[in-house]
Amino acid sequence: MKGQILLISGPSGSGKSTLLNRLLKEETDLYFSISSTTRAIRDGEKEGVNYHYISEEEFKKGIEEDSFLEWAYVHKNYYGTSLKPVLKALNEGKIAVFDIDVQGFHIARKKFGELITSVFITTHSQNELKRRLEGRGTDSAQTIEHRLTNALDEMEHILEYDYFFINDDLEESYKNLQSILRVIRLKSNSINLRETINNWREF
Numbered sequence: 176m177k178g179q180i181l182l183i184s185g186p187s188g189s190g191k192s193t194l195l196n197r198l199l200k201e202e203t204d205l206y207f208s209i210s211s212t213t214r215a216i217r218d219g220e221k222e223g224v225n226y227h228y229i230s231e232e233e234f235k236k237g238i239e240e241d242s243f244l245e246w247a248y249v250h251k252n253y254y255g256t257s258l259k260p261v262l263k264a265l266n267e268g269k270i271a272v273f274d275i276d277v278q279g280f281h282i283a284r285k286k287f288g289e290l291i292t293s294v295f296i297t298t299h300s301q302n303e304l305k306r307r308l309e310g311r312g313t314d315s316a317q318t319i320e321h322r323l324t325n326a327l328d329e330m331e332h333i334l335e336y337d338y339f340f341i342n343d344d345l346e347e348s349y350k351n352l353q354s355i356l357r358v359i360r361l362k363s364n365s366i367n368l369r370e371t372i373n374n375w376r377e378f
């Protein structure tokens with residue numbers, strides 16, 4: 176497999192989707208891994224773009240059939256990464272992008288090890304996270320409380336990630352993400368060694 180994985184985690188509301196949406200628009204060769212979820216679709220989201228929205232029954236069938244590379248129960252809903260399309264992208268030498276939680280990161284890391292470059296993104300404070308979740312206007316007060324509690328648990332895992340930054344200034348954060356992508360592109364494990372040497376010998 177010549178491809179690589181850019182894996183992003185961080186508290187819900189820290190700005191992962193905002194940053195990734197821009198990155199995916201500008202870097203068109205990336206493959207975004209569209210997760211399946213049992214959570215309800217939000218205003219502004221689209222089936223097959225943000226997620227595949229499926230029933231709990233379908234999700235459990237997917238688990239039984241081993242069709243998930245990893246899955247987790249997050250914020251009272253199931254979320255999972257489909258294995259097949261990711262393997263296809265990696266075999267084609269693409270960079271696959273995952274937006275998954277800490278539990279998913281642990282499983283993915285066991286399966287794909289070196290292929291993963293991991294990034295943890297958060298806000299400068301819990302209050303700012305709350306403001307963003309409220310400002311986004313997609314979740315009930317109870318869901319927001321649940322997501323804030325979860326955020327604290329997730330923060331305990333920051334040191335396990337390759338990179339970490341606070342998403343305060345959106346432009347700065349975007350530049351950080353671009354830099355990480357640049358480094359991934361420079362990693363030698365994505366080159367075809369024979370082809371590189373043959374090209375080098377020709378001239």
Ligand code: ADP
Nearest residue numbers: 187188189190191192193307311342343344345
């Ligand atoms: P996540 O995907 O991590 O759950 P979102 O990308 O949906 O988070 O962002 C949550 C909210 O915060 C959105 O309303 C988004 O517009 C806003 N947001 C994202 N980044 C910033 C930032 N750097 N400063 C202020 N607001 C931001």
Ligand code: 5GP
Nearest residue numbers: 187210246247249254255256274275276279
């Ligand atoms: P949201 O409901 O805000 O879109 O996502 C909630 C959380 O689920 C986020 O932390 C997000 O990274 C995580 N998530 C999304 N898709 C997956 C997935 O396929 N697997 C895992 N483990 N987590 C996911």
